[in-house]
Amino acid sequence: MPLPDQRASFARPAAPAAVLLKDVSRSFADRAVLDQINLTIRPGEFVAVLGPSGTGKTTLLRLLAGLDQVDAGSIIVPAVRSVVFQEPRLVPAKRVWENVVLGRRGAAARARAGTALTEVGLAGHADAWPSTLSGGEAQRVALARALVREPGLLLLDEPFAALDALTRIKMHDLVLQLWQRHHPAVVLVTHDVDEAILLADRILVLSNGAIGVELPVGLSKPRDRADPLFAALRAQLLAELGVGASTAAH
Amino acid sequence: MTDIVSLAQYALSPKQEAPAAPQTKGLVLVDLTPRARTSHLSAAWQVWRGRLLRVGSPLAILLVWQIASGFGFVAPEVLPSPLDIIAAFRELIAMGDLQSALPVSLYRSLSGLAIGGTIGLTIGLFAGLWRVGEEIFDAPLQMLRTIPFIALVPLFITWFGIDESAKIVVIVAATIFPMYLNTYAGVRGVDPKLTEAAKVFGLDARQTTLHVILPTALPSILLGLRYAAGVALLALVVAEQINARSGIGYILNNANMNQRSDIIVAGIIVYAVLGIATDLVMRVIERIALPWRPKLALA
Ligand SMILES: Nc1ncnc2c1ncn2[C@@H]1O[C@H](COP(=O)(O)OP(=O)(O)O)[C@@H](O)[C@H]1O
Ligand SMILES: [Mg+2]
Numbered sequence: 001m002p003l004p005d006q007r008a009s010f011a012r013p014a015a016p017a018a019v020l021l022k023d024v025s026r027s028f029a030d031r032a033v034l035d036q037i038n039l040t041i042r043p044g045e046f047v048a049v050l051g052p053s054g055t056g057k058t059t060l061l062r063l064l065a066g067l068d069q070v071d072a073g074s075i076i077v078p079a080v081r082s083v084v085f086q087e088p089r090l091v092p093a094k095r096v097w098e099n100v101v102l103g104r105r106g107a108a109a110r111a112r113a114g115t116a117l118t119e120v121g122l123a124g125h126a127d128a129w130p131s132t133l134s135g136g137e138a139q140r141v142a143l144a145r146a147l148v149r150e151p152g153l154l155l156l157d158e159p160f161a162a163l164d165a166l167t168r169i170k171m172h173d174l175v176l177q178l179w180q181r182h183h184p185a186v187v188l189v190t191h192d193v194d195e196a197i198l199l200a201d202r203i204l205v206l207s208n209g210a211i212g213v214e215l216p217v218g219l220s221k222p223r224d225r226a227d228p229l230f231a232a233l234r235a236q237l238l239a240e241l242g243v244g245a246s247t248a249a250h
Numbered sequence: 251m252t253d254i255v256s257l258a259q260y261a262l263s264p265k266q267e268a269p270a271a272p273q274t275k276g277l278v279l280v281d282l283t284p285r286a287r288t289s290h291l292s293a294a295w296q297v298w299r300g301r302l303l304r305v306g307s308p309l310a311i312l313l314v315w316q317i318a319s320g321f322g323f324v325a326p327e328v329l330p331s332p333l334d335i336i337a338a339f340r341e342l343i344a345m346g347d348l349q350s351a352l353p354v355s356l357y358r359s360l361s362g363l364a365i366g367g368t369i370g371l372t373i374g375l376f377a378g379l380w381r382v383g384e385e386i387f388d389a390p391l392q393m394l395r396t397i398p399f400i401a402l403v404p405l406f407i408t409w410f411g412i413d414e415s416a417k418i419v420v421i422v423a424a425t426i427f428p429m430y431l432n433t434y435a436g437v438r439g440v441d442p443k444l445t446e447a448a449k450v451f452g453l454d455a456r457q458t459t460l461h462v463i464l465p466t467a468l469p470s471i472l473l474g475l476r477y478a479a480g481v482a483l484l485a486l487v488v489a490e491q492i493n494a495r496s497g498i499g500y501i502l503n504n505a506n507m508n509q510r511s512d513i514i515v516a517g518i519i520v521y522a523v524l525g526i527a528t529d530l531v532m533r534v535i536e537r538i539a540l541p542w543r544p545k546l547a548l549a
């Protein structure tokens with residue numbers, strides 16, 4: 001039997017919320033992409049959002065980031081938020097360390113950038129130009145840039161989708177490590193079911209503008225893909241996403 | 251299976267003198283095995299041949315030119331010989347004409363470029379960064395830029411007379427547009443995804459401009475500067491046709507009146523050298539200002 005999740009202790013009803021969404025709606029051209037969403041995320045909780053493309057995952061993330069405004073409802077989030085986008089979005093004209101502490105200069109900023117880069121294993125690349133980095137390295141810089149601000153909420157929008165499978169596995173380990181160290185609330189948007197099960201405390205499936213399913217993941221981290229519970233969860237989620245387990249085996 | 255084996259054998263046998271690709275059941279194979287590397291000596295020869303030809307072919311042209319002039323195939327009034335042109339340069343330097351003309355012409359083009367470039371840069375930044383700037387300036391500037399600046403010269407003469415200021419105004423008018431267009435395009439061309447990221451990370455408008463937009467737009471701005479510098483030279487040539495009493499244009503005008511084609515060609519060569527020098531300076535500036543750009547080989 002798997003051990004109970006250590007993070008389950010956060011599930012106390014009295015625990016303060018890091019994210020509070022109440023009846024949040026957002027439409028584009030009269031089409032409700034998000035329709036009266038209600039969602040609470042505890043501080044330090046890792047939530048994964050799954051869903052076929054076009055279901056409003058990015059829209060939800062942009063609302064949480066403050067890059068977009070709700071049409072109706074209320075949304076309360078931590079003051080300090082960070083985003084890792086699908087692309088690294090590094091300023092090509094700035095050195096790696098300058099990108100990490102974007103907008104700040106001086107020795108103190110440089111030292112902070114150095115610490116953050118060490119955490120993602122890129123201390124040696126502080127003075128490199130972004131164009132010289134591989135896709136995985138650039139995305140790790142983006143992670144360092146997101147964490148250097150010590151965000152209360154970390155938003156990840158399919159951050160590993162463009163990476164190769166091996167790099168992605170390393171990134172999963174890294175994200176887990178960083179999350180355990182800094183412990184921000186995390187919303188990870190992904191279309192990779194395994195990724196969601198590997199990382200998240202709770203998985204939401206978004207469909208037709210609403211949260212279709214909410215699934216707590218009661219496995220201790222780090223998780224083993226070979227765990228029968230893992231397989232059961234995967235089958236359940238794939239069915240929820242309308243994909244037969246046989247067609248999605250990969 | 252046999253196909254793969256035979257292909258492998260084939261690829262591993264460089265001794266075979268490039269046999270025709272084996273054809274099996276309609277499957278056409280090509281030989282991608284690297285050919286025997288060229289020897290050290292022949293590689294060195296190729297490098298030196300390149301260098302020799304690069305220097306040699308212009309020299310050969312000069313030689314043919316000189317010989318043709320020497321045998322009287324080309325009348326010296328039409329096209330003086332290379333040696334005549336060298337003599338003309340000697341004369342210009344000995345008389346001190348070139349030394350006094352160069353600074354005057356350089357001053358005209360550089361001050362015109364500085365004024366026009368600054369105006370173009372300022373308006374370009376204003377229109378690029380602020381919508382209201384675009385609304386005010388973009389339409390009129392896009393209309394004005396279609397006018398060839400040379401067509402404006404008579405107008406400038408009636409406005410500013412035929413003295414120094416008219417010349418500089420021509421250069422200013424010519425350089426504003428390349429600077430404006432490239433600055434505006436550079437600022438507008440910054441990926442909105444970058445500015446969005448800056449917003450997420452709490453940068454205000456000033457910081458975003460300083461740390462994200464301007465550094466990212468700099469290549470385009472410098473390209474505008476390079477174009478403007480080239481146009482400044484062109485405008486200098488045109489401007490110096492206006493009653494020049496000094497500068498390279500003056501040398502050319504004088505030579506024209508005295509039917510000295512050797513000095514005319516020498517003056518044209520000075521303009522050409524200025525053009526090459528301008529381009530070199532701009533490349534150096536780009537190298538220094540854009541260290542993050544992947545360097546092109548031998549650019
Ligand atoms: N700024 C926008 N303007 C118009 N339509 C949009 C905009 N952003 C998203 N949409 C639409 O909303 C829907 C959900 O988009 P998105 O949130 O990006 O989906 P997902 O990230 O789940 O793939 C899509 O149909 C998309 O076309
Ligand atoms: Mg998306």
